[in-house]
Amino acid sequence: MRLLKLFVLPLCAAVALSAPLTSATATGAVAQAAKAAAKPPPVPLLWRVSDADNAVYLLGSFHLLRADDYPLSSDIDRAFAASDKLVFEVAPEEMFDPSVGQRFMQRARFEDGRTLSQALPADLREKLNRVLAKNGRSLSQVDALEPWFVNLSLVLGVSQSLGFSPQLGLDQYLMRQAAEAGKGAAGLESMDHQLDVMDASPADEQVKALREFLDQPTEVPGMLEEMHTAWREADLAKLDEKARVEMQQKTPQTYRIVNVERNEAWVPQIQKLLDDQKKGDTLVVVGSLHLLGGDGLVERLRAKGYKIERICSACAAGTPDLAPMPALVPAAAPSVRLTPDDPRESKTVEPKPKR
Numbered sequence: 226m227r228l229l230k231l232f233v234l235p236l237c238a239a240v241a242l243s244a245p246l247t248s249a250t251a252t253g254a255v256a257q258a259a260k261a262a263a264k265p266p267p268v269p270l271l272w273r274v275s276d277a278d279n280a281v282y283l284l285g286s287f288h289l290l291r292a293d294d295y296p297l298s299s300d301i302d303r304a305f306a307a308s309d310k311l312v313f314e315v316a317p318e319e320m321f322d323p324s325v326g327q328r329f330m331q332r333a334r335f336e337d338g339r340t341l342s343q344a345l346p347a348d349l350r351e352k353l354n355r356v357l358a359k360n361g362r363s364l365s366q367v368d369a370l371e372p373w374f375v376n377l378s379l380v381l382g383v384s385q386s387l388g389f390s391p392q393l394g395l396d397q398y399l400m401r402q403a404a405e406a407g408k409g410a411a412g413l414e415s416m417d418h419q420l421d422v423m424d425a426s427p428a429d430e431q432v433k434a435l436r437e438f439l440d441q442p443t444e445v446p447g448m449l450e451e452m453h454t455a456w457r458e459a460d461l462a463k464l465d466e467k468a469r470v471e472m473q474q475k476t477p478q479t480y481r482i483v484n485v486e487r488n489e490a491w492v493p494q495i496q497k498l499l500d501d502q503k504k505g506d507t508l509v510v511v512g513s514l515h516l517l518g519g520d521g522l523v524e525r526l527r528a529k530g531y532k533i534e535r536i537c538s539a540c541a542a543g544t545p546d547l548a549p550m551p552a553l554v555p556a557a558a559p560s561v562r563l564t565p566d567d568p569r570e571s572k573t574v575e576p577k578p579k580r
Contacts, residue, residue: 268459285513289389316412333374372431
């Protein structure tokens with residue numbers, strides 16, 4: 226199902242901003258985190274791309290996660306600590322701009338006077354009406370919206386009923402971590418460009434994707450769970466087969482717009498982080514599928530001559546490109562300022578020199 230690919234592709238605006246058409250919502254993310262059962266951390270989709278001077282860490286994201294997907298792998302923690310700044314698909318200040326919701330809905334509406342009823346064949350209209358009716362909605366309430374938005378909203382409703390939340394997504398989590406750590410954060414593209422990408426899928430491919438959902442709505446939860454499990458286990462073969470290759474074969478124009486063209490635009494920006502900087506590493510967080518296959522960032526950067534290493538402590542020996550995470554240089558021990566409330570004399574205590 227091609228709309229499921231948006232959870233591993235970099236269309237983070239979709240999961241953050243679109244309102245689900247079903248009644249299910251993600252509830253109590255904080256409470257979930259407190260009650261989450263202990264599970265092994267997800268195996269990271271993490272590569273280190275380097276030249277002689279510095280490195281860029283490429284991290285594959287999943288935009289909706291559960292509380293028990295945390296804590297993250299120590300590999301990600303160390304890449305975060307080693308990086309001076311983070312780069313996302315869209316900069317945090319643009320992602321959370323209050324005006325984005327309105328701009329998002331503008332893209333979701335037909336601009337040529339058509340309606341959803343006119344865009345859908347009769348059998349699909351009937352199926353959509355049945356699905357909406359189960360949640361107290363009707364086709365007339367969404368008639369101004371394009372098929373891609375309706376499809377996305379239906380999938381989001383299912384995901385939220387399964388406990389997935391955009392607030393727990395890897396992108397938003399690391400945006401908060403960067404802010405708390407005082408690390409700079411930037412974007413590879415503007416929010417308006419990302420919204421335009423979502424709206425650029427050809428009409429026939431939008432209808433085809435919506436039909437996939439409406440022909441098998443009861444199978445969507447299993448599909449989402451399968452995709453999430455593949456991401457958690459860093460099963461590159463399954464992610465590539467079930468997401469990237471399927472999207473490329475079934476909706477080739479959407480694949481080109483969403484995946485290929487954006488990869489082509491991002492490679493020069495990542496190269497600049499390597500070539501123009503003589504020191505300082507960067508953590509780049511993108512949708513996981515942008516790292517996979519011959520069209521992916523990893524292989525595109527390999528072709529440019531950069532050193533490619535897979536950072537994955539949980540991966541088996543023999544995994545392609547596998548390399549240990551470089552050791553972090555420990556920071557110098559800080560001086561300790563005793564407060565006036567301390568029973569000892571208030572003064573600065575310097576660390577004792579090693580003998």
